Amino acid sequence: MPDPLSSPEADAPDIPPMAAERQRRILIVDDDERSAGFCRGVLEGYGYIAVAVANGEAAMESALVEPCDLMLLDLVLPGMDGLTLLGRLREDVMTRSIPVVVVTGVTDREPLTRAFEIGVDDYLIKPYVISELLVRIKSVLRKRELEEQLIRSNMDLRRALQNLQQKEAHLIQSAKLAAIGTLAAGVAHELNQPLMVVRGTVQMMLQDMPRSDGCREDLRGIELQTGRMMRIINHLTDFSRQANQERRPVDVNGVIKDAFTFVGQQLTNHTVSVKMDLADALPPVPANRTQIEQVFLNILLNARDALHGRRDAVLSVRTEYVTDPARIRTALDRLSVKREQISQRGYVVTTFTDNGTGISPENIGRIFDPFFTTKPPGKGTGLGLSVSYNIVQEHGGWIRAESKPGEGTSFSVYLPVGSS
Ligand SMILES: Nc1ncnc2c1ncn2[C@@H]1O[C@H](COP(=O)(O)OP(=O)(O)OP(=O)(O)O)[C@@H](O)[C@H]1O
Ligand SMILES: [Mg+2]
The missing domain is CATH 3.40.50.2300 (Response regulator)
Incomplete structure (x- = not known):
């Protein structure tokens, strides 16, 4: 029965040829x-x-x-x-x-x-015999294939694990931020009481003080600043309150002013000069006011970071009501917005432009990805823009980013005027 390999009269083994597989x-x-x-x-x-x-x-x-x-x-x-x-x-x-x-x-x-x-x-x-040769070759190749599969799955698993660990770290970070937010709201609420006492006392002192008294000016200053502190605290308390999902007609210019209650001073501290160009007769947009403010805050805080350390830092905010279909289409074309998705009643467009660091072409496509950040650990979670993107999209709108590295960045938020 055994036919030596050297013999031309080899047996005809019953092993299927490897037709469909890659040729080995x-x-x-x-x-x-x-x-x-x-x-x-x-x-x-x-x-x-x-x-x-x-x-x-x-x-x-x-x-x-x-x-x-x-x-x-x-x-x-x-x-x-x-x-x-x-x-x-x-x-x-x-x-x-x-x-x-x-x-x-x-x-x-x-x-x-x-x-x-x-x-x-x-x-x-x-x-x-040839049948033995073929069986052994097949089994060795199969074993090697399984080993390679195992190595590949191991690598996939390792990658998945790394990814998971990274996400877990981010989640811990965002949970921490949420906790800090709740804490800050609590502290703000607590501070409101003593602040009211200080303000009330100052107001009473002013009432009793003769007009000619030299201290009047200082007390006026205290009254003004405590008033401002109370406005910030009240707004912080409103803002941190669990947002209801209700949408009402919202005046976008008003939301911008509210957002500046929080960041205005921070921008001043960073010696950023702010230029506002708010359109006069903006139609209201159906929106959740708190969520839209959150979007504006994220964009403003990013601009603050991008302008950090710059001497002639400028941040401009502009609102306009855009109805021209050609202009809207051109602006939204690059975002692959389909024609039928475009609002017939136009958009309130808010554009934030800074002359900060700018965003590199490799990164611009990733800035809306969750957890994408170029900031050092502890400084950024990479959630700001991804959350903002989702909020605006849920409102039927779009965010468009344009940037030139070294020259600056511009974010345009398109909110549809809708039917309200
Ligand atoms: N105005 C801007 N100028 C330059 N880079 C920007 C600007 N806005 C966003 N970026 C880039 O986009 C990245 C993502 O922004 P995003 O707001 O999502 O996260 P983050 O600011 O890093 O962290 P956080 O979760 O605290 O907001 C930033 O890390 C930054 O690299
Ligand atoms: Mg941010």
Whole structure:
């Protein structure tokens, strides 16, 4: 029954050819030309790409130039013998993982043991039958494929884990911020009481004080500033209150002024000069006032950061009512807004322009992604713009960003006037 490989009368094994799979490349290393040629013919007949070389040096060169999926290696070779070649293959990073099946004579047990020590994958004892050759090749290739799959899944898992850890860190950070927000609202509420007492006392002192008294001016200053503090506190309390989802007609200019209650002083501290150009007769937009203020605040705080340390820092805020369909289409075209999504009654457009750091072309496409930030840890969560984007989109609107690195950035918020 056994037909030696060297015999042309080989058996016809019952193994399906590898038709649909990628063709595997097998390198036959055998100095016996007849046996190598026959083996190549058989393997080609079973869908493999088979290449034969007659010595170890040629095998090493071939494996380095064109990677093979498996090497069929005769241990007895002229010049560099099979074991030496095996050792070299396992030392070289380029060839280390090539599966090797050695072919050895029935009496050569000792080199076979050595071959396993060096790292061979399987072996065949001469003479062997073709069915055995094919089965062993298939099983070694399958094993290697599974190993590769395992390595790939391991890498995927590692990546997923890293991603998860990063997200977890961000979530902890945003939970911390939410906690700080609640705390700040509580503190603000507490501060309101003593502040009212101070303001009330100052007002009473002013009432009783003669007009000519030199202290009047100072007390007026205290009254003015405590009034401002109370307005900030009241607004903070309103703002932090769990926002209801209700939408009412909102005056966008008024929302901008509210947002400046929070950030106006911060911008002044950063020596930013603010230029306001608010349109006179803006139609109201159906919106959740708190959410829109949150969007404006995020954009303003980003501008503050981008302007940090700049001498001639300028931030301009402009509102306008845009109804021209051609202009709206041009502006929204780049955001892939479909025609049917465009509001027939036009948009109230608020544009914030700063002459800050600008955003690089690689980053501009990512700024609305959750957790994308270029700020140092602890300074930014990367949530501001992604939350803003969602809010504006839920209102049927759009945010458009344009930037030139080193020159500045402009954010335009489009809010549809709708039917209200
Ligand atoms: N006006 C701007 N000028 C320059 N870069 C900006 C501007 N606005 C946004 N960016 C860039 O977009 C990134 C994302 O902004 P986003 O508001 O989403 O997150 P953040 O400001 O980093 O963190 P936070 O969650 O605290 O807002 C910023 O880190 C910054 O790189
Ligand atoms: Mg931000």
